[in-house]
Amino acid sequence: MKCLDNLDYIDHSVQHVLNPDLLTDQELLEQIKSDPNVHVFDQLEIQIAELIKLRSPMVTFSKDAIQDEVRKFLKKHNGQYGHWVYYPWNKHLVKILPEQEFIEVRTIRNKYKITAEEQKILQGKAIGVIGLSVGQSVALGLAMERVFGELRIADFDHLELGNMNRIRTPLSNLGLKKTTLVKREIAEIDPYLKVQVFGEGVNDENMEEFFCGEGSLDLLIEECDNIKMKIKSRLMAKSLGIPVLMDTSDRGMLDIERYDEEPSLPIFNGLLRELGEENKLLANFEKKEKQILGCILDFERLSKRAKSSIGEIGKSITNWPQLASSVIMGGGFCTHLAREILLGQPVKSGRFYVDLDEIVKKV
Numbered sequence: 001m002k003c004l005d006n007l008d009y010i011d012h013s014v015q016h017v018l019n020p021d022l023l024t025d026q027e028l029l030e031q032i033k034s035d036p037n038v039h040v041f042d043q044l045e046i047q048i049a050e051l052i053k054l055r056s057p058m059v060t061f062s063k064d065a066i067q068d069e070v071r072k073f074l075k076k077h078n079g080q081y082g083h084w085v086y087y088p089w090n091k092h093l094v095k096i097l098p099e100q101e102f103i104e105v106r107t108i109r110n111k112y113k114i115t116a117e118e119q120k121i122l123q124g125k126a127i128g129v130i131g132l133s134v135g136q137s138v139a140l141g142l143a144m145e146r147v148f149g150e151l152r153i154a155d156f157d158h159l160e161l162g163n164m165n166r167i168r169t170p171l172s173n174l175g176l177k178k179t180t181l182v183k184r185e186i187a188e189i190d191p192y193l194k195v196q197v198f199g200e201g202v203n204d205e206n207m208e209e210f211f212c213g214e215g216s217l218d219l220l221i222e223e224c225d226n227i228k229m230k231i232k233s234r235l236m237a238k239s240l241g242i243p244v245l246m247d248t249s250d251r252g253m254l255d256i257e258r259y260d261e262e263p264s265l266p267i268f269n270g271l272l273r274e275l276g277e278e279n280k281l282l283a284n285f286e287k288k289e290k291q292i293l294g295c296i297l298d299f300e301r302l303s304k305r306a307k308s309s310i311g312e313i314g315k316s317i318t319n320w321p322q323l324a325s326s327v328i329m330g331g332g333f334c335t336h337l338a339r340e341i342l343l344g345q346p347v348k349s350g351r352f353y354v355d356l357d358e359i360v361k362k363v
Contacts, residue, residue, distance in 0.1 A: 012088040013180070013197075015187040019083050019098075032086050032093055042095040044082045045070050051101055054108045085191040089184060099192045106190065107146055118343050119146060125342045126150040128210060128217045130202050130233060131224030132157075132178035134249055134322065136167050136185075137331025138221055143186040143193055147339045150194045151186070152210055152217070155179050155224075156201035166327040202229060211236055218342055221245045221334055225319070227289055230296070231281055234267040243341055247330030248297070249322045250306045252354030254333055258341075262349055269351055271295050298351070329354075 010016065018025040018032075032038055052069050053061060061069065074081060086093050096102055107119060114122075127148045129135045132155040142148055155178040159169065163178075173181045179197045186195050201224070202210050211217050220237045222230060222244055230246075237244050238259045246255040259265060267278050272295050275281060275288065285292075299307065309321050333354065341347050 010086075010088050013183075014088075015191045016086040016088070017083055017191050018086065020080060029084055029086075032084075035091070038086075038091045038093050040093045044095045044097070045074075047097050047102075047105060048073050048081070050105045050108075051097065054105065085187075087184075087188065096191070102190075102192060103146070110145065114145070114339070122147050122339065122342060123149040125218045126152065126213070126215060127219045127221065127338060127342075128152040128154070129221045129223065130154045130210075130229065131222065132182050133163060133167060133223070134247060134327050134330055135221065135223040136169075136178065136182050137327050138223065138247070138334045139182050140168075140185060140189075141331045141335035142338060143189055145335055145339065146190070146193070147335060147342065148193070150196065150213075152196045152198065152213065153179050153182055154198035154202045154210060156199070166322050166324045168324075202233065204232075207232070207236055211240060211242070216240055217242050219243055219245065219338055221338065223247065227293055227296070228282060228285060231267065231278075231292075235278065238263070238265070238267060245334050245337055245341075247334050249326040249330050251301070251303050251358075252326070252329065252333070252356065253301075254330075254337070254352045254354065256337065256347060256349050256352070258347070258349040265349055268296055269349055271298060271351075301353075303355075303357075 016028075018029050020026050020029060033040065048070050049066050052066065052073065053059075081098075082095050083098055084093055084095050097105060103119075107114070110119065123146070125148050127142060127150075129139050129142075129151065132139065132153060135153070135155070139151060139153055142151060157178050159167065159173050159176050159178055159181060161174060164171075167178075169181050169185070177199050179199045183195045183197050186193055196213065198206060198210055200206070211220075217237075217240075220233060220242050222233050223246065224230060224233075234244055234257065237257075241260045241263060243260045244255070244257040247253070248255070255269065257265060257267065257269060266273055272278060272281060272292060275292065275295065281288070281292065299310075302310075306321075309317065313319065337347060
């Protein structure tokens with residue numbers, strides 16, 4: 001990493017992981033530490049203690065014993081151990097374990113739910129998420145479980161107060177691009193994860209880059225509001241044999257489209273079949289948009305409150321209503337299904353409902 005004379009010139013859009021063993025990183029680290037506005041967080045010894053414990057699961061360490069083991073560990077490394085990560089947007093400098101040890105400790109509670117072999121497979125996978133209202137919950141779930149090695153996130157919108165009924169983020173992020181806040185949140189959980197941002201959303205000009213990039217996506221999770229993009233992204237995914245997931249935040253509605261296993265599967269699992277050939281759906285789109293939306297939502301199967309809400313769009317509300325409980329639940333569903341698909345577990349195409357009102361019958 002190039003040594004910079006002025007911290008104002010550091011790229012503020014990304015976190016900087018610094019290895020003190022490298023001269024250029026050490027020089028930059030010294031500059032960062034010399035800034036009186038930088039907040040330093042050094043809890044490395046706690047992380048080392050966790051590392052020691054997980055590598056000796058049959059040993060019960062007393063408080064004094066584990067502290068002694070940590071001292072021995074640091075002495076073995078001449079007191080020079082770990083990396084620093086600098087977050088320019090909040091001027092936080094945090095000391096953490098080196099990458100492999102960091103992953104080992106951070107994912108220890110995944111163990112056996114996700115095996116070491118499976119975790120390694122997932123590190124080689126690339127996932128795309130389009131739309132970061134519902135998609136924020138999905139992206140954070142994927143990051144916390146480390147279900148990917150690369151995540152591509154796309155949204156053109158900025159955070160508004162009305163988004164915060166379902167997007168978990170501080171008020172200080174109002175006005176930020178949704179891609180920026182999601183990238184930062186993931187970086188503050190795991191700075192070693194690779195996240196690529198498409199801050200203008202996905203469009204005709206960048207769609208190929210989003211899907212193919214340095215390598216093809218292994219999975220698309222589509223959560224955008226734009227009906228045209230819902231169709232275009234599926235047609236692209238289908239042409240490339242990329243599976244698609246979508247959560248709709250009403251009655252736990254989930255769509256799974258396994259274009260990797262069923263290359264001739266109609267988009268939206270055939271819900272638009274009555275409207276003609278899928279490659280011609282976008283012709284005279286404005287005349288068909290409401291009909292397409294009705295077919296995608298399968299209006300008769302919506303919850304009663306969702307049905308009544310649709311008639312209020314443009315009257316008393318401006319958009320489709322969504323609740324945090326449904327969005328968070330959908331993020332969990334998509335994370336689980338993404339992991340299963342990427343690990344080659346049997347997951348079939350179709351529309352499914354995880355409707356709590358149906359599962360837990362009301363008295």
